[in-house]
Amino acid sequence: MRSVVMATRLPLILIGIALTLTSPLHHEVWLSAGGAALIMLGVASAWLPIRRVDREPVTVLPPVRGRWLGVNSPADKVPSHGVHSNGQTYAIDFVYWPDEDVEWKAVRPWPMVQQPTAFPGFGQPVFAPVTGTVVHAADRRRDHWSRKSWPALAYFFIVEGPVRELIGPSMLLGNHVVVDAGDGTFAVLAHLRRGSVSVEVGQTVDAGDRVAECGNSGNTTEPHLHFQLMDRRRASTAAGIPFRFAGHATPGNGEPLVS
Structure with a gap:
């Protein structure tokens, strides 16, 4: 999961921004909500330890x-x-x-x-x-x-x-x-x-x-x-x-x- 999220952080955010900005053109509220969710997922991936490595120093x-x-x-x-x-x-x-x-x-x-x-x-x-x-x-x-x-x-x-x-x-x-x-x-x-x-x-x-x-x-x-x-x-x-x-x-x- 971490590999997928980390490698696609920027695309996630860019797609989210695009959906949010274009949603009024399509008159679809869910596009705006979906875009916001993608932006938050992309940003959050920097802080979340999605994959943990349990190793001695x-x-x-x-x-x-x-x-x-x-x-x-x-x-x-x-x-x-x-x-x-x-x-x-x-x-x-x-x-x-x-x-x-x-x-x-x-x-x-x-x-x-x-x-x-x-x-x-x-x-x-x-x-x-x-x-x-x-x-x-x-x-x-x-x-x-x-x-x-x-x-x-x-x-x-x-x-x-x-x-x-x-x-x-x-x-x-x-x-x-x-x-x-x-x-x-x-x-x-x-x-x-x-x-x-x-x-x-x-x-x-x-x-x-x-x-x-x-x-x-x-x-x-x-x-x-x-x-x-x-x-x-x-x-x-x-x-x-x-x-x-x-x-x-x-x-x-x-x-x-x-x-």
Whole structure:
């Protein structure tokens, strides 16, 4: 059921909108009601864990080196990003923040937007958290400017974010790599820098191998790395899998992981 709903979310919503808007032309009230139901089903699919994966946490290596802060962490809440869609139930974001004496803030009143090169994480190396085979590698999407000021965040949450969520994984994850670790476990590294992916589909990687650089592509407010495990190759039909980092506790929101 989840596979059907998740893979057809955008068509469901578009059909629902079309039915609702055209129902007056046909003088059929049920078309409007049916359209509204399709819209609600499509939207609800992002939040409902329709298919549950009952598995123990998978041990992986941290995909970053240095001092990174956990954001939207499953150590604090599940689903960590507020939705179960696209395998994000246990996802975590990492923001590179090497200066312990300066507080990282999710929102900055000014400047309104910044180029990704203004952030210390942009271009930092990203490493494979598991040994396996690369089954997806994309790095053609642009690295956009930041969305950290209040006006930019309002646009991000009201307009950009929902549109990306509805369109699906390619718009959400931006440039990303998926590694098949076997046993129904797929590791995702997302929001990578355009042109930085150094692996190809079919290539075998070892845990700890460098695969790309941190970027600001996809559904992001600033350069960071999005990491998640899921049970299928395609995020649109996948459920999230819990994980633990070898030798490190999973950092909560704002807590550092130093590796």
